[in-house]
Amino acid sequence: MAQTRPITNSNQGQSKSYAPKAAGSTSSSAPDKALMRKIWDAWNTLDPANAAAFYDKGAERVFFDITPLKYAGWQAYATGAKNVLAGFQSLNATVSDAAQVHTQGKLAWGTATWHADTVMKDGSSSPLDGRWTVVWEKRADKWLIIHEHVSVPLASSEKK
Numbered sequence: 001m002a003q004t005r006p007i008t009n010s011n012q013g014q015s016k017s018y019a020p021k022a023a024g025s026t027s028s029s030a031p032d033k034a035l036m037r038k039i040w041d042a043w044n045t046l047d048p049a050n051a052a053a054f055y056d057k058g059a060e061r062v063f064f065d066i067t068p069l070k071y072a073g074w075q076a077y078a079t080g081a082k083n084v085l086a087g088f089q090s091l092n093a094t095v096s097d098a099a100q101v102h103t104q105g106k107l108a109w110g111t112a113t114w115h116a117d118t119v120m121k122d123g124s125s126s127p128l129d130g131r132w133t134v135v136w137e138k139r140a141d142k143w144l145i146i147h148e149h150v151s152v153p154l155a156s157s158e159k160k
Contacts, residue, residue, distance in 0.1 A: 030103045031136050031143050033095070036110055039134075039145075040093045046085045048078040056137065056144040064149040066130070089119040095132075106138040128152060 042051040052074070055061075059073035067084060071077035085091070099112035116128045130152040136143040 031101050031108045031110060033099045033101065036095050036099050036112060040095050040114065044091050044093055046088055046091055048081045052078060054145055056146045061146055066150055066152055087120055089121050092117045108136040108143065110134045
């Protein structure tokens with residue numbers, strides 16, 4: 001089983017900025033596991049505005065998340081995610097140490113599994129395990145997410 005590393009504690013009134021120093025998602029260096037953790041760290045704040053700097057804002061971009069099936073463009077993603085995350089009290093997601101990033105020219109893609117501990121506003125909590133595929137494109141000196149796929153497997157019938 002892959003080891004996971006926490007990227008943040010639950011959101012308990014902490015106010016941090018997760019946007020990188022320069023506008024855009026990262027400097028000219030290629031995306032890596034540390035960047036992957038920063039992206040999830042931003043989402044752990046439950047505020048899509050903290051993740052916005054990592055994403056291309058084109059309306060033609062497609063982002064798949066756990067719910068709903070599909071978002072067309074960053075604005076739809078940010079609005080939809082904000083509505084979904086409004087039901088959360090906290091989110092503590094961790095990216096597997098087995099995460100991988102591959103780069104070819106001005107494109108890079110990453111794959112990872114992740115674990116999240118969630119607490120809803122009604123006090124209920126549950127663990128969640130999923131997978132993540134992300135595609136970046138280099139624009140000038142910035143790497144921006146142009147496609148993302150976040151999903152969870154169907155309940156398994158595997159014997160334990």
